[in-house]
Amino acid sequence: MPIRKALVTAANPRQRTLPLQTLIDQQGESKSALQVILEEAAGAGIEEFCVVVCPGDETAYAEACGELRPRVRFVVQKAVQGYGHAILCSREFVGDQPFLHLVGDHLHVAQGTTSCARQLIDIAVAENTSVSAVQPTRESQLTAYGAVGGRLVGGDRPLYQIDTVLEKPTPTVAEQQLIVPGLRAGFYLCFFGLHVLGPEIFALLEEQRAAAPDRPLGLSSALHALAARQRYLAFSIAGRRYDIGAPYGLLLAQLALSLSGRDRDRVLTQLIELLAVRAD
Numbered sequence: 515m516p517i518r519k520a521l522v523t524a525a526n527p528r529q530r531t532l533p534l535q536t537l538i539d540q541q542g543e544s545k546s547a548l549q550v551i552l553e554e555a556a557g558a559g560i561e562e563f564c565v566v567v568c569p570g571d572e573t574a575y576a577e578a579c580g581e582l583r584p585r586v587r588f589v590v591q592k593a594v595q596g597y598g599h600a601i602l603c604s605r606e607f608v609g610d611q612p613f614l615h616l617v618g619d620h621l622h623v624a625q626g627t628t629s630c631a632r633q634l635i636d637i638a639v640a641e642n643t644s645v646s647a648v649q650p651t652r653e654s655q656l657t658a659y660g661a662v663g664g665r666l667v668g669g670d671r672p673l674y675q676i677d678t679v680l681e682k683p684t685p686t687v688a689e690q691q692l693i694v695p696g697l698r699a700g701f702y703l704c705f706f707g708l709h710v711l712g713p714e715i716f717a718l719l720e721e722q723r724a725a726a727p728d729r730p731l732g733l734s735s736a737l738h739a740l741a742a743r744q745r746y747l748a749f750s751i752a753g754r755r756y757d758i759g760a761p762y763g764l765l766l767a768q769l770a771l772s773l774s775g776r777d778r779d780r781v782l783t784q785l786i787e788l789l790a791v792r793a794d
Contacts, residue, residue: 515611515612515639516559516639517559517560517611517612517613517614517635517638517639517710518559518560518561518562518611519560519561519562519563519564519607519608519611519613519614520552520555520560520562520563520564520613520614520615520616521563521564521565521566521601521604521607521608521613521614521615521616522548522551522552522563522564522565522566522615522616522617522618523565523566523597523600523601523615523616523617523618524548524565524566524567524568524571524575524617524618524619525566525567525568525590525591525600525603526597526600526619527568527594528759529618529619529759530567530568530571532547532618532619532758532759532764533546533547533548533551533575533578533618533619534546534547534548534574534575534578535547535758535764537550537621537764537767537768537771538768538771538772538777539553539771539775540771540772540774540775540776541775541776542775542776542777545580546578546579546580547618547619547621547758547767548565548575548578548579548618549578549579549580549582550621550771551616551618551620551621552579552580552582552586553580553582554616554622554629554630554631555614555616555631556582556585557629557631557632558614558629558631558632558635559632559635560614560631561585562585562587562607563582563585563586563587564586564587564588564589564604564607564608565586565587565588565589565618566588566589566590566591566600566601566603566604567588567589567590567591568590568591569590569591569592572588572590575588576588587607589603589604589607590603591603594730595730595731596729596730596731596732597730597731597732597733598719598722598723598730598731598732598733598735598736599719599723599730599731601615601715601716601719601733602716602719602720602723602731605716608713608716609713610713611713612638612644612710612711612712612713613710613711613713614631614634614635614708614709614710615708615709615710615711616631616707616708617707619707619757619758619759620706620707620708620755620756620757620758621755621756621758621767621770621771622706622707622708622751622753622754622755622756623753623754623756623767623770623771623774624751624752624753624774625752625753625754626752628752629753630647630706630708630751630752630753630755631708633647633749633751633752633753634647634708634709634710634749634751635710637673637710637747637749638710641673641745641747643712643744643745643746643747644709644710644711644712644715644740644744644746644747645709645710645746645747645748645749646662646676646705646706646708646709646710646737646746646747646748646749647705647706647707647708647709647748647749647750647751648662648674648703648704648705648706648748648749648750648751649703649704649706649750649751649754649755650697650698650701650702650703650704650750651701651702651703651704652700652701653685653688653689653700653701653702654685655704656682656683656684656685656688656702656704657682657683657684658682658757658760659682659704659705660679660680660681660682660704660705660733660734660737661679661680661682661683661688661692661702661703661704661705662674662676662678662679662680662692662694662703662704662705662748663676663677663678663679663680663691663692663693663694663703664676664677664678664694664703664741664748665677665694665695666694666695666696667747668749671749672749672750673747673748673749673750674694674703674747674748674749674750675745675746675747676737676741676746676747676748677741678691678692678738678741679734679735679737679738679741680692680734680738681732681733681734681735688702703748703750706751706755707755707757708751714740714744715736715737715740718736718739718740718743719731719733719736721736721739722735722736722739754770756770769781769785
């Protein structure tokens with residue numbers, strides 16, 4: 515089934531302003547991080563968008579959408595109940611279709627001409643199942659990401675059958691439970707901030723909420739349950755993710771966009787000049 519809907523979560527109170535930050539995109543145009551995210555998804559075939567926001571943020575986010583504003587619906591997460599609950603808030607919008615999920619504090623820069631979102635959607639459609647984008651990540655960064663364990667099933671493609679999902683594991687736990695044969699030592703497959711999920715994720719999230727109604731609802735535990743019940747894949751994207759909420763994350767994302775765009779030579783020249791000044 516074609517994937518025509520996308521969900522962007524942006525309701526974490528500690529990160530609510532991150533998608534509103536301004537960057538210069540690969541074409542040299544000033545845009546919000548949210549607009550960059552929406553345009554990547556639109557370029558991959560997405561037609562309708564839902565953005566989950568904090569109460570009172572609708573106006574600011576609407577202004578940050580750019581030309582895609584008419585295709586964006588806003589849903590308010592009225593209380594701080596977790597990442598998984600934010601996804602549940604979009605259930606009516608998604609309906610019974612598979613959907614692309616993006617997080618509002620990550621930007622992606624592809625290696626080559628095919629966007630990261632397009633790569634993931636193509637795999638999900640070809641394999642007809644849920645697929646999460648992953649990136650080999652050093653163990654020192656594990657506590658910032660959800661991570662998966664499994665085995666390579668794609669032959670010459672970096673496609674993995676997931677059997678375990680853990681949220682922000684320690685290196686010790688990862689070494690015990692998340693080993694992926696063939697991955698170099700000290701690296702683990704961590705989430706990229708892009709998922710294609712089927713509507714069954716909502717039932718799994720409801721189960722998790724019913725089991726622990728007083729706890730914040732996460733996504734990783736529901737994805738772990740998904741892996742136990744059906745074929746669920748991870749695809750190592752040809753590209754890089756940039757967490758704009760991390761220290762220097764916005765700066766690194768801006769550099770990555772600039773160095774992959776039309777002003778690459780200009781930016782490189784300025785960086786060399788800056789380094790020369792620092793060397794003096």
